[in-house]
Amino acid sequence: MMHRFLLSAVLGSTLLATGCSAQESVSDKIANVSESEVSAPAEAWRSVDPENLIIIDTAYGVIGVELYPEIAPMHVEQIKSLVRSKFYDNVKFHRVIDGFMNQTGDGTNGDGTGDSDLPDIAAEFTFRRDTSMPVTLVGVRENGAQKVDVGFYKSLPVATQPTAQAMLTADGKVAASGLHCKGVTSMARTNDPNSANSQFFLMRDRASHLDRQYSIWGNTVMGRDLLTRFKVGTVGEAGFVPDKMNTVRIAADLPENERPNIDVMKTSHPAFTTFLNSQKKPDGTFPDICDIAVPTKAG
Template identity: 35%
Template structure:
């Protein structure tokens, strides 16, 4: 009886991914493995997992990359390779924006955070990965994960130019993004 109840509970509530693997192509080449922190930001992890499972992140570019700070990607609306890169970074998914899930997890090197507009409750599909610590972001952006492998791939991603870090020319791309268990 106990096994049947446990099995039915597992079927009733879908398990969140424990992580994602991002295969990067371009100036950087390789895989970045991310441990998703479902206990810290369950709604944001659920969104990333759903977009990953649907293939929405496949072919999305790193459109904003600031040396010494972070690499931003995840614009599933306008950030697909082959699209109009002038609009990359202005889009989102077809799902509603998410309420902030701030935590005390610091923005250390390799931490993955959700990008947002001015409103704290405007994160949707875009995320960024920290090149180095950025503690000024603590408590202002939702932390969703940590890089566990592939920091050397992250470090090789093509940098953008100017204060905003816009990537000029051919940006690096998340060729495929897959859910890990």
């Protein structure tokens, strides 16, 4: 079987961390989550749709990932189908690279060579947006000889053509793509761009060389600090005992009293402008977009 792979990165040393008690329930772990300490009025926050929120229970705590069906509809549909079939329960993080990403999702072989029984998915490396998908711009990035606007769609860091160019396009939309920053979730594949199936990875750090090469379908909105706790290594290496996803559920499928309430700051609200200004470097410029995380609250 061919491995689902990512473009190369250097393996780092193994990280060790103390996990949560085996007796602690998912709802208990969620109740103990504390995210943003940013203060803002109630109207500055939006609630994450529980139908587009997956809850990943791990030894270190609970991770919540917001899904974006408007950006990668086929990938989100497949992920949700696999979650609802409990395909991801007890699945290993079979390849974890320090400073890069945590790869998982091989519920068949557990070593990166397996897939689900569902069909492979066509690439969704980019998307098109109009004014119904507003992006709050925070800067520019070099893209070869050109510069590209970067900002946030909801909590997802993206690169985009200027909205004004929409009036020049046949569909009234402009091209955009997600950025592989810490917390972003993206789909693993072989060298065939249309070969994503069940394996995915959660970014531990930025990896701009993956942009527009892999299909981004979500972003971590709860438990972001847990992403760097998973033990580093690859299944098959001597002494490596991989961490795993204990259970993966869609929040809407959990009993209401066990469902997390996750709020994300609206990037269109003045409170976000205040937050951005607090992130400026001493020279008055903003850091790279991958060094900015949209504030979230979980409970």
